[in-house]
Amino acid sequence: MSTLVVKDLFVDYVSKKSVTHALQGFSAVFSSGINVIIGPSGSGKSTLLQTILGLLNYEGTVEFDHKNLDRTAPKDRNFAFVSQEYQLYPMYTVFDNIAFPLKIMGASKEEIKSRVYAIAERTELSVCLGRKPRQLSGGQQQRVAIARALVRNPVVCLFDEPFSNCDLKTREKARGWTKNILQEQGCIGIYVTHDFKEALLLADRIFVVNDGKKILEGTPTEVYDSPLPLIREMKEASAV
Amino acid sequence: MKRRKIKTASRDFEENDLPASRLAQYFSIFKERFRMIAWLSFLTSLFFLPFLLVLFFKDFHLLAVTSNLENPDESTLQQARVYANLLYGGGEVLALTLFGFLFSGVIQIFRQLLWDEPIFLKEDFREGLKSSGLRFVASFLFIAFARFLTNLSLSPFLQILLSVILIAFFAPIALWFSLQSVYYRSSFMDTLKNAMKLSIRTYPFTLLFMGLIIAPLWAMETYLSKISLFGAFGGMLLLSFVWIAPLSLAFLSFACAVFDRYINEDYYPEYYRKGLRPLR
Known part of the structure; x- marks a missing residue:
């Protein structure tokens, strides 16, 4: 089974006036199936995807099947990316x-x-x-x-809120066959969403991100049952 | 850089949204694949250019010869024309045959458009040359050579009569002979027999198509060249760009409907209404 390991990722956005710490020591192991990354807006989800793709400068390591990808160009990684803007x-x-x-x-x-x-x-x-x-x-x-x-x-397929522009009915249908196709392909799927309900329906494993850090990781049931205030807020927001 | 936003349809595109007829399909292709049509039109005019150049040099030669004659009578002029036709006839035959060969590649791509198949420009063009190039060469060579012999007649009346026989009888058969080769792999005799039957069955439309292609070009060469030779040939080149390819696509679309009716429904069901909305 393939694995994608990200260790101690730090990504900063530097402007003339300030520095934004988008990722602050994020670490995770992603395996085959659908790995959902959830968190509030600005928590570093999209930054994480772009870092894995190799599009941003970062500190830390990204490894696929124990091979360090830090010097591998984005085009050579065989990772695919789907954004919400088609x-x-x-x-x-x-x-x-x-x-x-x-x-x-x-x-x-x-x-x-x-x-x-x-x-x-x-x-x-x-x-x-x-x-x-x-x-x-x-x-x-x-x-x-x-x-x-x-x-x-691709060996890894990254989705950045791909169905957020679709209506509810389309989203439900699309989630179904996305999950089926990824399971058939056997690749590692990393799916970013801010919709807690979507995360629960889609994920094999959920990673909760806030302020550039991973605060929780587990199966949908484990995450749902977590007493963390952020989880309670996300449940209320998604009316779960 | 400003990102261009793509329009979205209000609902899913379904099988029922495919064009219902070849006519509807033609307009749909023209609207949706306009860049492809423009590119193929450019290639068509490029392939037609050698023939235009030979015609141009022939007319230029004729102009130079006749302008040196003092009060020439019709018989002298006709002799000068026939001599020019003899001198440049070989070049015309070669150039028209070459055009036919290269145009078979363009027609193959048109077929892909009408069948709603993916287009790989270079591969499909080469495939067209390989699979139907020879038959297009045979048709165009026959017509070009017949035209050459017609143009050698010293009697203008006979010249016109032979031209009419060529256009009215032989050209439609040659046209349907070539078009069949884009779709089917039949023997020479079967293809010729079918070509005769199809040209009789579709005679008015076939004549109309040939008239629409040939008449403007002939009119420009015959009449406009008397006013300005460069203008006439510039006009013919422009016409070959804006007219021949789109009209050929229209006729091929018509041919698809004819093949569906007389051949495909019984013998080639996999080609029947290919690219169109299925009939329920």
Whole structure:
């Protein structure tokens, strides 16, 4: 089973007037399945994702399967990222959007076709492959973003509140097949959300973050039963 | 950098949202894949350029010869035209055949658009040259050579008569012969037999399409060149960019509907209405 280990991560945002300590010694072990990171706004969740991707300067270590990634460029880590803003290419069709990472990798036409058709089948996008993103609903566009992330079989897939722009019904449906696909792929999923209910429904393991530090870690049941004030606040906010 | 926000539809795109007819599909492709159409139009005009250049040099040569003649009669002018046709005819035949060969690659990409299949520009273009290039060469070579022989007639009346026979009879068959090769792998004789049947069944539309392609180009070369040779050929180049490719896509879309009706429903069900909303 693969593991992603982050140890003693420190990330600071430095401006002319101040220094913001976004991560303050964050450590965690993420294994296969869905690892949900939850916390209030500004707690360092998105910063953590960007650090794991290698997009920020940091102190500490990031290791995948005991291999230190500190000197590995983001493009060489085989990590995929899905943000809440879809970030699709509007001039490309759905097929070309999903196929884009494979084309960058230099895959053959036959391989691209078979892998894109396979992932499109699983994300219910087969009928949309010839369409442009603007012809799709928000939920479908997000599915395209997820399909594009997963098509190259990443070892780690990072989600930054991917369904926050979708309506409730779409979100519920999308959570279901995201969980199924990640389980089928067998990769490590790291999912950031501020919605406690979503965290409980989706997670195999939950990591609670506040002020750049991990304050709690456990299964959904363990986290739900925690007496911490922050957990109580999140329950009330999500009406759980 | 300002991030461009993509519009979102109000509901999921479903199978029922696919175009219901080939006509609806044509307009949908034109709207959604306009950049692809523009790029293919550019390639088409590039492939057509050698033929235009040969025509240009022929007309330039003719202009130079006739302008040196004092009060030439019609018979002398016709002789000068025939001589120019003889001199440049070989080049015209080669250039038109080359255009046909390269255009088969463009038609392959059009087929992918109509079938709603993914497009890999270089690979699909090469695939088109490999799978239907030879038949396009055969058709265009036949038409180009027949045109060359027609243009050698010393009688203007005979020239016009032969041109009409070529356009009205042989060209539609050649057209349907080439188009079938984009979709099917049949023997030469079967393809030719089908081409004859299909050209009879679709005669008015086929003639209309050929007229729409040929008439403006012929009018520019025949009449506009008398006013300005450069203007005429500039106009023909522009026409080859804005007209030939979009019109060819329209005709291929029509051809898909014809193939669906007469061939695919019974013999190739996997091609029947491919790219369209399924019939319930």
